[in-house]
Amino acid sequence: MTGVLPVTLEDSTKIVQALLHSGKEYVCVMKLHGDVEETPVKKVLAEFQDQIYQRPPLRASVKRQLRTRRIYYIDFLEIDGRNVLFKVGCEGGTYIRKLCYDIGEILGVGAHMQELRRTLAGPFTENKNCVRLHDVAYWFLEWQEKKDPNILRKFIQPMETALALVPKIMVRDSAVDALCHGANLNAPGILAAETGVTKGAMVAILTLKGEAIALAKTLISTEEILNLKHGTVATLQRVVMPRGTYPKVWKSGKAK
Amino acid sequence: MPRTAPPWETKRELLVKAEDTTNPEHGHKPSERPVAEYVRYGVINLDKPAGPTSHEVAAWTKKIMHLTRIGHGGTLEALSA
Numbered sequence: 001m002t003g004v005l006p007v008t009l010e011d012s013t014k015i016v017q018a019l020l021h022s023g024k025e026y027v028c029v030m031k032l033h034g035d036v037e038e039t040p041v042k043k044v045l046a047e048f049q050d051q052i053y054q055r056p057p058l059r060a061s062v063k064r065q066l067r068t069r070r071i072y073y074i075d076f077l078e079i080d081g082r083n084v085l086f087k088v089g090c091e092g093g094t095y096i097r098k099l100c101y102d103i104g105e106i107l108g109v110g111a112h113m114q115e116l117r118r119t120l121a122g123p124f125t126e127n128k129n130c131v132r133l134h135d136v137a138y139w140f141l142e143w144q145e146k147k148d149p150n151i152l153r154k155f156i157q158p159m160e161t162a163l164a165l166v167p168k169i170m171v172r173d174s175a176v177d178a179l180c181h182g183a184n185l186n187a188p189g190i191l192a193a194e195t196g197v198t199k200g201a202m203v204a205i206l207t208l209k210g211e212a213i214a215l216a217k218t219l220i221s222t223e224e225i226l227n228l229k230h231g232t233v234a235t236l237q238r239v240v241m242p243r244g245t246y247p248k249v250w251k252s253g254k255a256k
Numbered sequence: 257m258p259r260t261a262p263p264w265e266t267k268r269e270l271l272v273k274a275e276d277t278t279n280p281e282h283g284h285k286p287s288e289r290p291v292a293e294y295v296r297y298g299v300i301n302l303d304k305p306a307g308p309t310s311h312e313v314a315a316w317t318k319k320i321m322h323l324t325r326i327g328h329g330g331t332l333e334a335l336s337a
Binding site for chain 1: 257258259260261262263264266268269270271272273274275276277278279282283284285286287289291294295296297298299300301302303304305306310313314316317320321323324325326327328329330331332333
């Protein structure tokens with residue numbers, strides 16, 4: 001199976017969870033085990049465009065318990081004999097192999113996943129800056145010879161790209177180092193917040209320069225954040241920025 | 257069911273709470289990081305080939321670039337796994 005596989009290098013690995021739970025889009029070839037007309041295939045595909053129940057397949061890397069996943073859309077593309085080509089946009093953690101199997105069951109003839117290509121993983125798509133392993137090997141060697149940083153920029157993107165779909169909160173320089181030490185995010189340090197932050201959601205905390213500091217879990221929504229004067233806004237989940245990047249400005253407790 | 261808008265189509269707006277400036281002496285814009293940091297805080301949008309597993313592909317990338325740590329977002333199963 002081929003397609004978009006975002007790879008995080010070194011310290012950016014700390015934000016990989018933002019990608020794991022992000023939505024995915026695939027193009028899939030499903031092989032039917034019997035002859036079915038185009039109309040019923042289309043009809044059944046459309047039925048799966050919904051919240052679905054899925055039990056992870058035998059060979060899976062997660063606990064095999066029934067869970068729900070949202071299929072945002074299924075677009076029928078083509079049918080050729082027993083091969084059905086479709087595009088599916090779904091929540092992270094949806095098994096397409098299982099989806100094909102289930103579609104086959106509903107159609108009554110059985111089916112399996114023949115081929116799969118991931119065309120999108122969160123903010124990454126196959127059409128934008130998607131590179132092959134050969135390119136990585138070639139450009140890396142070229143960089144080692146010429147030491148031109150522009151060569152690295154051809155295939156490596158800043159980790160903030162991976163956070164493009166996560167709602168963001170921008171903070172003051174003076175709040176940065178405390179966050180790097182794992183402190184909660186408090187209202188006075190906040191300069192701006194993106195719309196669509198809901199209570200309990202994952203947010204990315206950035207500096208005014210746009211550098212990622214940490215991933216956090218919010219305790220309140222965007223509207224509440226903008227009106228809050230004091231108190232905790234979010235608790236940190238993962239810190240990426242090393243301590244000392246920005247100066248420490250807080251006073252520590254009582255003088256001894 | 258009608259099509260649901262996927263999360264990657266969500267448009268967000270940045271709402272300002274307070275104004276402040278940032279000191280250019282500390283940190284860097286993500287696109288202007290010095291080379292070593294650029295790699296350390298970098299992500300590759302890799303086109304996984306058919307055959308090897310996602311873990312193998314990530315491990316190869318690590319080896320090619322002489323890295324110490326690597327991760328990947330969402331396993332794409334190998335061919336006929």
